Amino acid sequence: MQAIVMTDIGGPEVLVAREVPAPQAGPDEVVIRAEAIPVLYPETKLRSGDFPLGAPPPLIFGFQAAAVVAEVGRQVDPALIGQRVVVATKGFGAYAEFVAAPADSVVFIPDGLSSVDAAAVLMNGSVAIPLLETATLTGGETVLIQAAATGIGSSLTQLAKEYGAARVVATAGGPEKAAQARNLGADEVIDHNDPTWTMRLRETLGGATVDVVFDAIGGATAAELLDLMTPLRGRMLGYGWLSGAPAQVSASDLIMRGLTFTGCAGPDWLDRVAKAGSAVLARAAAGGLDPLVEAVLPLDQASRAHRLLEDRTPLGKIVLRPAPGVS
Incomplete structure (x- = not known):
């Protein structure tokens, strides 16, 4: 699969598109086939070294992704397979075509809300x-x-x-x-x-x-x-x-x-933030919260997305999208 690997701490150029093995679901995890990956401002601080990174590079970068659940671990309800969700990783691994994340991070995307809009609005x-x-x-x-x-x-x-x-x-x-x-x-x-x-x-x-x-x-x-x-x-x-x-x-x-x-x-505080996710997506689906999507860029343009964020030019969220049909 294609993923964005953070090769070192530094500028946006350290985010490099590479072919890597797809993840498998751990016992308490789900794996999704990503459709929309929000680029979050705190991620630029982690990449640059301003905030501490939870693991040394190289690593697959990214916190959140939205898509359909493709696989579940043995301790996870198989009914999740096929559900549209946003997930949060343990600190890295989301800038990829397939993303493994804890099952308890799953937030269901309501009908009428696209994966792009769900990814864009959830964190804010x-x-x-x-x-x-x-x-x-x-x-x-x-x-x-x-x-x-x-x-x-x-x-x-x-x-x-x-x-x-x-x-x-x-x-x-x-x-x-x-x-x-x-x-x-x-x-x-x-x-x-x-x-x-x-x-x-x-x-x-x-x-x-x-x-x-x-x-x-x-x-x-x-x-x-x-x-x-x-x-x-x-x-x-x-x-x-x-x-x-x-x-x-x-x-x-x-x-x-x-x-x-x-x-x-x-x-x-982070527990409260996590618990607010379902209400946020429901509100966005009903038209009560504008996701404010600025642009949807191909996954391999992650470094460009980080440059835009650091220049503080976007008026909305930048979302990365893996190429469809590629594995």
Whole structure:
């Protein structure tokens, strides 16, 4: 089968198309014949060495894939064979024509939703819904959504008012992404490429404060937002490090303002994310969440897909598709 092998840690060029043996299902695994493989931004960080990789290269890269179950292990219900699903690997192995994954990672794709759309929407929506549930919005609050036009931010922006936001202030990088954030539901959008964007936020608020910050940027910017948050009930949910570092806020920063910070990470958080998958795909099938697919590229263009993501040019998800009928 064709697969994308990460030959070393480095730039997109380390992702190389090769012929490798197809996997067999372990006792508690399924094997799918992949139809759609989402390219996820955290994967670029793993490939580059910014995040630790769970195994040394060379290895078949990738986290998720969508398709029909072709094989099951001896401890897995054979009724899964032929079912349309999205699966998550144990950290690698998804950029391939055939993908082995734990059976307990299976999320069924509802009728009416394509494999491409299911692959594109699952990660973003599965993180956004637990974030919104954790925020416990009351129906009259102002929220700030960072990087609102793409990725997890795009799902947050689509769903925020349904979950109780009264006013959605968003950040996005550049005019095209700002326009997309508005189309997705943001009331006001600030360009976070402007190094003084937190000052622009203060002007936009016009004396009001932010009740909830969905922090995807982290770094020093997080501390600059604290004085713009609602004293005694403002809360910041940290789930991303687009700046390259987590939010630089201390306990004393929060205590003196009566604010809270929730770190949305770790095993318990990931368990919540996994459990949200079925609801996300059902919502997308019903038209309540736009998968925002930017492009579908052949599997052997994985390195090109990573370059596009790192340039932050796409307005939607890039999905890889293995060549049909090849084994």
